[in-house]
Amino acid sequence: MAGKLTDKVAIVTGASSGIGEATALALAAEGAKVVIAARRSDRLLALEARITAIGGKALSITTDVSDEAQVEALVNTTGAKFGRVDILINNAGVMLLGLIDNADTEDWRRMINLNVLGLMYATHKVLPLMKAQGVGHIVNISSVAGRIVNAGSGVYNASKWAVGAFSEALRKEVYQNNIRVTIIEPGLVATELPQHITHPTVREQMKNYYGSVKNLESEDIANAIVYAVTQPSHVNVNEILIRPIEQQA
Ligand SMILES: NC(=O)c1ccc[n+]([C@@H]2O[C@H](COP(=O)([O-])OP(=O)(O)OC[C@H]3O[C@@H](n4cnc5c(N)ncnc54)[C@H](OP(=O)(O)O)[C@@H]3O)[C@@H](O)[C@H]2O)c1
Structure with a gap:
């Protein structure tokens, strides 16, 4: 299929639903x-x-991204099959919200891992x-929660702030290798x-919160990602913060 990314190879983690699924289709x-x-x-x-039905090319590789050996196999298989990796979309994530006191620390491990x-x-x-290859683009999916901290979101916030810090250090380490880094x-x-969310009360509260505004669609985020990865080679789009118009916080 011809387009702005013809001949590029992209890995999308967390592609089985939501933002990752929409992004894989868009790429x-x-x-x-x-x-x-x-x-x-x-x-x-x-x-x-x-993807095949719309004339595209896709390869699914079952991967638990929190397992380093499985991630290594994912990248090695991609390299063996396609010979290169131009774009990595680090999208897989969980948001297991809850207060710090009395938390189930297994939620923390899942989020951090x-x-x-x-x-x-x-x-x-x-x-x-x-x-x-002398070229590449790594897109890391953070969150508004990577910019604004709230009670009840401490470890999810910490995980997304970590994504921001890691991404900025990465950008400084690899820009001279012609590797671009974008935080969404x-x-x-x-x-x-x-x-x-494992805590029933918190899950219900978040259901109500999400229901209180007209949400973005996964395709809105996929469009932002496509924008970032299709810019001319001298352009490094470092950060895109994107909220629904009705979201205040
Ligand atoms: N939705 C929002 O409001 C929002 C806002 C800001 C940021 N984000 C971020 O956007 C990203 C995508 O989330 P989403 O909203 O699209 O939610 P989602 O529909 O729940 O998608 C999460 C994806 O991550 C995958 N995943 C979960 N655990 C995994 C594991 N151990 N190994 C591999 N994949 C795993 C899931 O697939 P499997 O279960 O099949 O493994 C799924 O494909 C996350 O990083 C999230 O923090 C979302």
């Missing part, structure tokens, strides 16, 4: 070969079929390939993200 529609990764294989295979370490593993694994910071997007 494929611009001609990129997309490698789609997440844990739910059935959803990945369905997306692979949708995926939102922070998973993103770091994937970045670490693609860098040698991107450096050897969405506000409320209509996805299944809040449904995975």
